[in-house]
Amino acid sequence: MLKKFYQFIIYPYTLLLLYLMLFGFGRIDARYPDPTLRLEPVISTVQFTKSGLPWIYIVKIVLGNIIMFIPFGFLGWSFPKLRTLKNLMFNFLSAIIIVEALQYFTRLGIFEVDDIILNTFGVFLGWKIYRYIETHYGRFVTK
Known part of the structure; x- marks a missing residue:
């Protein structure tokens, strides 16, 4: 039942999620005048924390970038080839890099390595939860 x-x-x-990443949060109205690349891992997040924004806002953004991608760790239920961590990560990284590139080239966002890292960590957490459920409750998770 859970798999269905x-x-x-x-x-x-x-x-x-694609809508939010490309068009949500007023992105159309706030197109970036110059495409922006943030390729330094962790440094842009540290700079973001020093921006003067309230901490609750920063925590929501960082945790949001992780939590919103946890469901993709369960893709093995829909696509059996994605049951292994290696295949899942390869496919997810390919997809998220394309989405980040779309944000960059359409000027609807910023290509940020930190987003890729946080999103991928979310998928990894989801995969760990998925493996736990499969291992401990697999007989109850019907097809």
């Missing part, structure tokens, strides 16, 4: 629900919900969830 996941398989049903992951497609609209993916579309919603």
Whole structure:
């Protein structure tokens, strides 16, 4: 039952996330005049914390970049080839780099290595949860 629900919900969830990453949060109205690349890992997040924004806002953004991608750790339920961490990470990294590049080239966002790292960590956490569920409750998670 859980697998069927996941398989049903992951497609609209993916579309919603793509919408948020490319068009949400007023991105169309606030196109970046010059495409921006932030390629230094962790440094841009540290600079972000020193920007003077309230800490709660910073925590929401950082945790959001992790939590929103946890469901993709369960992709093995929909795509059996993605059950291994290696295959899942390779495919996810390919996809997230394309999305970040789209943000850059369309000027609807910034290509940030930190986003890729945080999003990938979210997928990894999701995969760990997925493996735990499969290992301990697999017989209850029906197809």
